[in-house]
Amino acid sequence: MRHIISVLVENEAGVLSRVSGLFSARGFNIESLTVAPVGDGETSRITLVSIGEDHIIEQIIKQLNKLIPVLHVADFTDGPHVERELMLVKVAAEQAQRAEILRIADIFRSRVVDATPSSFTIEVTGDVGKLDACLALLMPLGVTEMVRTGQVALGRGDRSMAKG
Amino acid sequence: MELTGAKIVIQTLLDLGVSTVFGYPGGAVLFIYDEIYKEKKLTHILTRHEQGALHAADGYARVSGEVGVAIVTSGPGATNAVTGLATAYMDSIPMVCITGQVPVPLIGNDAFQEADIVGITRSCTKHNYLVRDVKDLARVLREAFHIAKTGRPGPVLVDIPKDVTTQITEYVNRSEEVKIRSYRPNLKGHAGQIKRAVTLLKNAQRPMIYTGGGVVLSNASDELFHFTEQMNAPITNTLMGLGAFPASDGRFVGMLGMHGTYEANMAVSHCDLLIAIGARFDDRVTGKLSEFAPHAKILHIDVDPTSISKNVHVDIPIVGDVKLVLEQINKQIESKSFQKSKPDMTPWWQLVEEWRSKDSLAYTQGESAIEAQYVIQKLCELTKGNAIVATDVGQHQMWAAQFYDFDRPRRWVTSGGLGTMGFGLPAAMGAQIAKPDDTVVVISGDGSIQMNIQELATCLQYKLPVITIILNNGFLGMVRQWQEFFYERRYAETDMSHQPDFVKLAEAYGALGLRAKKPNEVEPAIKEALASGRTAIIDIHIRPEGNVYPMVPAGAALNDMILL
Numbered sequence: 253m254r255h256i257i258s259v260l261v262e263n264e265a266g267v268l269s270r271v272s273g274l275f276s277a278r279g280f281n282i283e284s285l286t287v288a289p290v291g292d293g294e295t296s297r298i299t300l301v302s303i304g305e306d307h308i309i310e311q312i313i314k315q316l317n318k319l320i321p322v323l324h325v326a327d328f329t330d331g332p333h334v335e336r337e338l339m340l341v342k343v344a345a346e347q348a349q350r351a352e353i354l355r356i357a358d359i360f361r362s363r364v365v366d367a368t369p370s371s372f373t374i375e376v377t378g379d380v381g382k383l384d385a386c387l388a389l390l391m392p393l394g395v396t397e398m399v400r401t402g403q404v405a406l407g408r409g410d411r412s413m414a415k416g
Numbered sequence: 417m418e419l420t421g422a423k424i425v426i427q428t429l430l431d432l433g434v435s436t437v438f439g440y441p442g443g444a445v446l447f448i449y450d451e452i453y454k455e456k457k458l459t460h461i462l463t464r465h466e467q468g469a470l471h472a473a474d475g476y477a478r479v480s481g482e483v484g485v486a487i488v489t490s491g492p493g494a495t496n497a498v499t500g501l502a503t504a505y506m507d508s509i510p511m512v513c514i515t516g517q518v519p520v521p522l523i524g525n526d527a528f529q530e531a532d533i534v535g536i537t538r539s540c541t542k543h544n545y546l547v548r549d550v551k552d553l554a555r556v557l558r559e560a561f562h563i564a565k566t567g568r569p570g571p572v573l574v575d576i577p578k579d580v581t582t583q584i585t586e587y588v589n590r591s592e593e594v595k596i597r598s599y600r601p602n603l604k605g606h607a608g609q610i611k612r613a614v615t616l617l618k619n620a621q622r623p624m625i626y627t628g629g630g631v632v633l634s635n636a637s638d639e640l641f642h643f644t645e646q647m648n649a650p651i652t653n654t655l656m657g658l659g660a661f662p663a664s665d666g667r668f669v670g671m672l673g674m675h676g677t678y679e680a681n682m683a684v685s686h687c688d689l690l691i692a693i694g695a696r697f698d699d700r701v702t703g704k705l706s707e708f709a710p711h712a713k714i715l716h717i718d719v720d721p722t723s724i725s726k727n728v729h730v731d732i733p734i735v736g737d738v739k740l741v742l743e744q745i746n747k748q749i750e751s752k753s754f755q756k757s758k759p760d761m762t763p764w765w766q767l768v769e770e771w772r773s774k775d776s777l778a779y780t781q782g783e784s785a786i787e788a789q790y791v792i793q794k795l796c797e798l799t800k801g802n803a804i805v806a807t808d809v810g811q812h813q814m815w816a817a818q819f820y821d822f823d824r825p826r827r828w829v830t831s832g833g834l835g836t837m838g839f840g841l842p843a844a845m846g847a848q849i850a851k852p853d854d855t856v857v858v859i860s861g862d863g864s865i866q867m868n869i870q871e872l873a874t875c876l877q878y879k880l881p882v883i884t885i886i887l888n889n890g891f892l893g894m895v896r897q898w899q900e901f902f903y904e905r906r907y908a909e910t911d912m913s914h915q916p917d918f919v920k921l922a923e924a925y926g927a928l929g930l931r932a933k934k935p936n937e938v939e940p941a942i943k944e945a946l947a948s949g950r951t952a953i954i955d956i957h958i959r960p961e962g963n964v965y966p967m968v969p970a971g972a973a974l975n976d977m978i979l980l
């Protein structure tokens with residue numbers, strides 16, 4: 253099963269390689285990983301997506317907690333949460349297809365962030381399903397390049413990760 | 417007071433109570449060594465190889481319970497330390513290793529003797545640091561000690577660039593205050609879990625106690641003894657747990673696992689409650705996972721949540737320090753009502769005694785070839801079971817585990833998790849330094865001893881009367897045994913018969929060299945070495961193709977043993 257795991261860490265040198273190194277050293281699967289400083293800049297928040305059986309995910313969470321600079325770990329899968337990912341897609345846009353591309357962009361409430369006579373770059377935000385669906389429609393039109401941020405998530409309502 | 421980084425290193429060590437460090441100098445640590453030269457309160461032991469320094473610090477830690485400290489230089493000094501760190505990491509031994517590093521402005525430039533040791537050792541240390549600012553130095557060292565010895569212990573590496581050792585900053589002794597907001601091991605058992613555990617303990621008809629290195633690390637032997645008495649259950653130890661419970665007590669059924677006794681493995685296979693204490697269900701212990709303790713509920717006490725339900729599903733986990741948790745449990749099971757409602761253990765003990773009567777460790781010592789088991793038994797007898805025994809890795813290690821009876825913890829020094837050949841002699845040096853008045857013996861093989869034999873010079877320099885017994889079979893015996901059993905006797909590259917004259921080699925170093933080739937020469941040789949008070953090597957020629965029995969083949973179930 254797919255799990256979104258948030259890891260609050262001390263924002264110090266090498267912390268990202270401790271986390272990613274854990275996954276490679278222990279053979280844990282990692283689908284995506286994002287990281288950026290949050291709050292006062294003393295902590296960073298890593299969001300990672302992993303797919304695995306329950307006991308593997310349990311080990312992952314325990315192993316993450318065991319890393320010294322890790323302050324808190326949360327698995328969002330069981331509780332209500334919002335998740336988002338951002339994708340930039342560059343589509344070859346010859347004259348005949350330009351209107352179609354814009355229509356698709358519109359359906360997915362995405363924005364054109366760059367345009368040239370021969371291409372559009374589109375920014376799409378949403379959960380994985382939405383991004384995949386959008387991509388499926390754009391693909392046949394000639395996607396030349398794309399990038400995705402990987403998912404981020406927050407618990408719904410008052411839930412928040414303890415801050416150490 | 418204002419001090420240089422190098423002086424801060426030494427002062428912090430002293431303020432933390434360190435009296436002995438093991439190390440090897442080099443360019444990046446010259447300023448630190450200059451301070452070692454000036455500071456008379458700190459003893460430095462110069463080994464002959466950085467790996468030796470790390471293993472010596474490790475042996476020192478295992479025997480004393482203190483944090484072992486090693487200092488090595490950058491680059492090759494640091495990479496030579498890696499095996500020592502990995503060995504300590506696998507066995508959860510508290511250590512701090514200080515490595516020199518190239519000056520901060522050169523880091524990342526492929527500078528002379530630069531190695532990214534923090535990157536290299538990330539997965540074989542509990543934690544590691546690169547200190548870029550002298551202002552962080554004292555705090556980082558204190559944190560390193562705190563992390564090394566608390567929770568599940570382990571080695572911590574502190575990498576110090578050369579320029580940081582020359583910079584000056586204010587130093588204040590704050591040894592007591594370490595606060596790391598992201599690191600707070602849980603030590604006391606959860607009350608609800610304790611209650612559930614006690615219910616299981618009360619109802620078990622065939623309880624079996626399985627304890628490991630965690631009991632030693634937690635200094636919980638007394639609590640374990642009391643617990644076992646109250647339960648009146650059979651108890652087995654892992655290789656790492658030997659000595660935590662007295663081998664001479666009737667409830668002890670020997671080691672379990674691949675080379676464990678028949679009774680220990682059968683009892684685990686038939687118990688209805690397995691009480692795992694400070695043990696981590698290693699694959700050498702469990703054999704085939706799906707058939708491990710198939711009839712049992714499992715109760716597991718461990719300070720490290722990652723050890724729990726990692727390999728085997730645990731019914732009642734208790735996260736906490738063994739000593740504290742056993743105290744909590746003992747309070748409840750001492751009660752009359754607990755004792756009264758407990759099932760009668762007689763039928764269970766009858767079964768266990770039946771298995772024990774198989775005498776799975778039996779062997780016969782003939783007239784001509786020396787049996788390894790006989791050597792260890794003689795050693796145990798002649799040292800009255802009171803020696804500190806360090807080992808290398810192989811058959812000799814297993815024979816030592818099976819035939820030397822330890823009644824006390826911290827007398828058995830062996831590399832279990834990593835299985836590092838070359839560990840024994842340097843670890844024994846560290847042990848001897850921690851316990852100068854005790855007899856320290858290394859049990860080694862003709863293969864292993866050659867991996868760190870240079871440390872004989874260290875023993876001589878510091879007058880350490882370590883006795884090394886080489887169980888010389890002319891083979892990499894443990895590997896040969898596997899080739900005999902599972903590869904149709906194709907002895908690929910396990911013949912070690914081309915070897916030095918170990919007696920002359922000992923003498924060349926200035927040590928006592930002795931040899932035994934016949935059974936009746938064993939006892940006199942051991943006696944002579946013990947009486948000499950000198951560093952000694954006893955080269956004992958054993959039957960070349962002797963095997964360690966019993967044996968559970970890798971991947972087989974525990975009750976599926978090869979008996980002699």
Ligand SMILES: Cc1cc2nc3c(=O)[nH]c(=O)nc-3n(C[C@H](O)[C@H](O)[C@H](O)COP(=O)(O)OP(=O)(O)OC[C@H]3O[C@@H](n4cnc5c(N)ncnc54)[C@H](O)[C@@H]3O)c2cc1C
Binds near residue numbers: 634672738836
């Ligand atoms: C050639 C060879 C053959 C071997 N054959 C066998 C064999 O037949 N049988 C055998 O048993 N082993 C054998 N081993 C050793 C084996 O590889 C493992 O090292 C060993 O089984 C692990 O022991 P342990 O479970 O006690 O764990 P350890 O490695 O000692 O781990 C200690 C456990 O206790 C926990 N702990 C630490 N401190 C505390 C505390 N204060 N409070 C609570 N918990 C704590 C830790 O988190 C950890 O889970 C062999 C090794 C070699 C090299």
Ligand SMILES: Cc1ncc(C[n+]2csc(CCOP(=O)(O)OP(=O)(O)O)c2C)c(N)n1
Binds near residue numbers: 837863865894895912
């Ligand atoms: C550094 C290292 N290299 C290789 C091994 C694999 N290995 C395990 S036991 C063994 C044989 C050890 O031979 P010896 O020291 O002569 O002991 P014996 O088994 O004969 O008692 C080997 C090669 C190891 N454990 N450690």
